[in-house]
Amino acid sequence: MARFPKPAEGSWTEHYPELGTGPVSYRDSIDPDFYELERRAVFQRAWLNVGRIEQLPRTGSYVTKELKVVNTSIILVRTRSGDVKAFHNICRHRGNKLVWNDMPLEETSGVCRQFTCKYHAWRYDLDGNLTFVQQEGEFFDLDKSRYGLVPVHCAVWEGFVFVNFAAEPEQTLREFLGPMITDLEGYPFEKMTSRFHYRSEVKANWKLYMDAFQEFYHAPVLHANQSPTAYSKAAAEAGFEAPHYRIEGPHRLVSTSGVRAWEMADEMRKPIEDICRSGLFGPWDTPDLGEMPPGLNPARCDPWGLDSFQLFPNFVMLFWGQGWYLTYHYWPTSVNTHVFEGTVYFPAPRTPRERIAQELAAVSFKEYGLQDANTLEATQSMVESRVLDDFVLCDQEVLIRHLHKETAAWVEDYRRSTAEVQA
CATH class of the missing domain: 2.102.10.10 (Rieske [2Fe-2S] iron-sulphur domain)
Structure with a gap:
């Protein structure tokens, strides 16, 4: 799939007509037979x-x-x-x-x-x-x-x-990753040795949790309690739209603009954030990591918030403009359960203050992750009721369309290839 910048008028979804704009089925997240095919078609073939x-x-x-x-x-x-x-x-x-x-x-x-x-x-x-x-x-x-x-x-x-x-393997690892991912080469991963790790068993299909982190349409509503009431109410009414989406091969990217937390009004910050000079977006004192690779911040946002690279099938690298990154893994264990792993990486702290700032950022992000996970069991249970079969998606949810369509394409390709062998 080619890369497109969004024009002044129009949508992201229209640039990928093969994804369509109609309702999307979540049968692939509740069907045990599809899950068994998915295991063989996707997880035994992808890197x-x-x-x-x-x-x-x-x-x-x-x-x-x-x-x-x-x-x-x-x-x-x-x-x-x-x-x-x-x-x-x-x-x-x-x-x-x-x-x-x-x-x-x-x-x-x-x-x-x-x-x-x-x-x-x-x-x-x-x-x-x-x-x-x-x-x-x-x-x-x-x-x-x-x-x-x-x-x-x-x-x-x-x-x-x-x-x-x-x-x-049908492709080398580098061929599988493609240019959108290999353009990240040169990021100082080796300097990010301060590591915090979370693991949770989630009672939902792995794709449903990936969907939760593929759009920010939910952020002003689901995470409202993380901000003062006056600010969160205004944010929910205004909504949020990311400035850049990209789809390339089986992989996806969403970028957001950012905020300089220390420039926000006092009533919009928590006292602990002022004390530790840190919060959800990371420590306020941005480390000097040198020149960033060309693949980051493709929308050239200033300030830049984050880039979330969704590597098919189940791996996410999320880079923050404040100079740190995190990874997510979603490991299926059944059609309606999976293990979620989140790992946060910072440069080695030089002082106790830097360590505390990193810990506050890691704990803040864990709280947001728990809020996202909190909806999943409810979603899984109601999708399994089959009361509804198709669900409408907005333009900001274009990456959700792609994940489910890409997974279905791998399954169909596997079905076709195994049928040919048996014939």
Whole structure:
């Protein structure tokens, strides 16, 4: 899909006629059969972000990731050559989970020289090669070179670790990301080492939560209680419209203008924000991060609020004009449940005041996220009632149209390709 600036008159949606302007169905968020197809058509074929290289700082560093949506657990490890590799977390002997601590279904991390199975002590080196078999002579013509760990396609872009579960990925990671995302290269991700992480189990389809963060039409209403009454009432009546939307391939972007919180009237700020010089938009003292990459702030807003890049299928990178960023992940666990992960990144604080400012921003954003999540179970339950089948969307909800249409296109492509193979 080509990129378009919005003209003085017109809409964003009209630039993407293939999306249509009619009501949108949410059957894809309540149909168990569609979910099973979605798992195979999308999550077993697309590149999925599973972490950052800072989680693997040295040789032998590893983390595990539980991915119920593809019915597996994986190990990410930093090898002796410095590469990052991924393997299915399964021993080749009897199928036991290879790396786990006290609770087999919980994720874990650590540092090791080799992986040793808890069941019969088979050992694997950091490259996944089988190196030791207990009582090897008891086996029949065992060729250890044939029984290494099962690899998962793995690639790194700007420090983000991606995996792909297809037998052979249809695109390289860079091809999958496309220019809109690769134009972010050069952002100082490596400087953002102050990290806050949230995780929540949500009783709603993963796409419904993604929809909540793909538009800001809801912001003046849903988040009204976060502002003084006089300000929130005026904001709700005025409404909000983001200045820029973009769709490219399977990915999406929405940008917003911003506010300089310290320039707002005193009655519009909370006392704690003045004390900590921080709030929802981040610490007021913007760090010097150097020149920003060309992909940021495409609308050239001044002041600039944020850019939210929605990477298909379930990964979001959200950059704030105040010099920090956050990521979201939405990991499906069933047709009407998923795990939400939010991670906030700041530059390393130099003083206790900078640390407190970061903590206030992280806590403020968590509160907003909880407000968004609070609507989801109610939405899921009523969509499942099937009282209504189609729902009207406004121009600001163009990215919602795209997510559901793109997901349906991947499912249809999978149906067609598997039918051809069976024929």
